[in-house]
Amino acid sequence: MFLLIGGTLVLVYLFWWWIWCRPREVSLSGRHVLITGGSSGIGLALAGEALRRGPTRLTLVARDVTRLAEARAALIESHGTACDLRTISLDITAPYEEIRQSLVVTHDVGTVDVLINCAGAAVAQTFEASPPEVFDRLMRLNYLGAVHVTKALLPAMLSPDDVEKGDKRGVSQRRIVFVSSLASLVPIYGFAAYAAAKAAITTFADILQQELEDMGPAVTIIFPPDTDTPGLLAENVGKPATTRAISEAGGLESPASVAASAMHDVLLGRRRSLLGATGRALSWATAGVSRAQQDCPLPLPSPFIAVLEVFLAPLFKIALLGFAYWCRACILWHGRKGRRQEH
Secondary structure, three states: OHHHHHHHHHHHHHHHHHHHOOOOOOOOEOOEEEEEOOOOHHHHHHHHHHHHOOEOEEEEEEOOHHHHHHHHHHHHHHHOOOOEEEEEEOOOOOOHHHHHHHHHHHOOOOOOOEEEEOOOOOOOEOOOOOOHHHHHHHHHHHHHHHHHHHHHHHHHHOOOHHHHOOOOOOOOOOEEEEEOOHHHOOOOOOEHHHHHHHHHHHHHHHHHHHHHOOOOOEEEEEEOOOEOOHHHHHHHOOOOHHHHHHHHOOOOEOHHHHHHHHHHHHHHOOOEEEOHHHHHHHHHHOOOOOOOOOOOOOOOOHHHHHHHHHHHHHHHHHHHHHHHHHHHHHHHHHHHHHHHHHO
């Protein structure tokens, strides 16, 4: 009897939550979206996803003027000219003041409603083989660049008019997005420089989310798997065989599929965006000190997700142990194979 009553109450609560409280995508109508790294790869695909939702203005930021022009032309051809589509040539590894001057003064980007920090690059080398300059460059591009762009644009994003445009609960409709990597969640051979920079941006984004939760934009971290982009082609040049074996086990996704999933999560206001069961399981297993991750394919209230995480924690630990031993086996196998080839 108690089970029947309890089950009925749970179903009533879920029905009520689904109708009235479940997250819904915010509208991009009348909004300004700015994407760094928007000239190719995931950034360009995210630009296409944004244009599908009808923003008033879209700004692409990247270094290469030619690639920016090509990206703009391709987006106009596929989505038309209804949106004010602008481009800014900017190296985000520059000092903060140069970035602020370019965005705020020279190009006067104004208030950004959705900021997507997508510019980045990967280098797959062992620590011994990596020059010190690689660590400096990847930290400036993958971490400091996103921090500096966000620092320059955040004051305008905190303007009071956002509250007026918010939902019925007065929640901010603006978004700040950081593109991290699954390599920031677990150690992967050969990614000492890259994963360290991505781990830095992950931790920064988590803290920023805490600081802005009661007043400003929702913060989302995207953890894409290996994606078929020009960046991956460059990363694969000289990639150690061990790194290739471990990273390729997760499969290869298209920029379009990653962008579609990520944009949906961003506009829902989810704290983390992951594609596929493997990514979600890895995020849950390595969540550490955080609230329940609302990233299920079927949205559920946070208390239900929290219960699932607690009960699944032992299984996740077993899976992580298996992953760790498998990585170790790959390292030993390729190490021995390399020594055999040397002789």
